[in-house]
Amino acid sequence: xxxxxxxxxxxxxxxxxxxxxxxxxxxxxxxxxxxxxxxxxxxxxxxxxxxxxxxxxxxxxxxxxxxxxxxxxxxxxxxxxxxxxxxxxxxxxxxxxxxxxxxxxxxxxxxxxxxxxxxxxxxxxxxxxxxxxxxxxxxxxxxxxxxxxxxxxxxxxxxxxxxxxxxxxxxxx
Numbered sequence: 001x002x003x004x005x006x007x008x009x010x011x012x013x014x015x016x017x018x019x020x021x022x023x024x025x026x027x028x029x030x031x032x033x034x035x036x037x038x039x040x041x042x043x044x045x046x047x048x049x050x051x052x053x054x055x056x057x058x059x060x061x062x063x064x065x066x067x068x069x070x071x072x073x074x075x076x077x078x079x080x081x082x083x084x085x086x087x088x089x090x091x092x093x094x095x096x097x098x099x100x101x102x103x104x105x106x107x108x109x110x111x112x113x114x115x116x117x118x119x120x121x122x123x124x125x126x127x128x129x130x131x132x133x134x135x136x137x138x139x140x141x142x143x144x145x146x147x148x149x150x151x152x153x154x155x156x157x158x159x160x161x162x163x164x165x166x167x168x169x170x171x172x173x
């Protein structure tokens with residue numbers, strides 16, 4: 001499995017410098033900044049083709065939906081963008097091989113962004129950095145390693161979990 005380390009660093013730098021509004025127009029502005037192509041876009045997200053040097057060049061962007069009720073505003077907002085930064089994982093790859101690639105990518109991003117703020121060393125390995133107006137994660141999945149760009153409001157909701165209003169005490173009005 002090959003990783004596009006230079007591409008991942010280029011994305012991380014742009015994420016840190018990008019003037020995020022998190023509205024749907026950011027899909028086109030962000031893609032254009034990297035010379036990527038929007039294949040399709042609607043109120044639920046976007047499919048974007050990257051120019052990264054990997055065999056998984058389809059990037060997925062997601063917008064708020066009914067699944068995130070505490071986050072919906074008057075118009076859909078981008079919740080996160082998932083960018084493959086490695087080739088597809090080979091079925092016979094060992095966990096140690098994947099961890100080695102994740103470690104190399106993490107080291108390069110640490111050189112640009114500083115030490116990660118979050119590290120989840122479980123079977124769904126994730127390493128994350130918080131920026132001024134975004135959260136950035138390297139995440140291992142069944143298909144490879146992705147760079148996930150998260151709206152900070154969505155990340156806050158996601159990391160704390162959805163609010164279960166049924167657990168709240170009812171107050172008499």
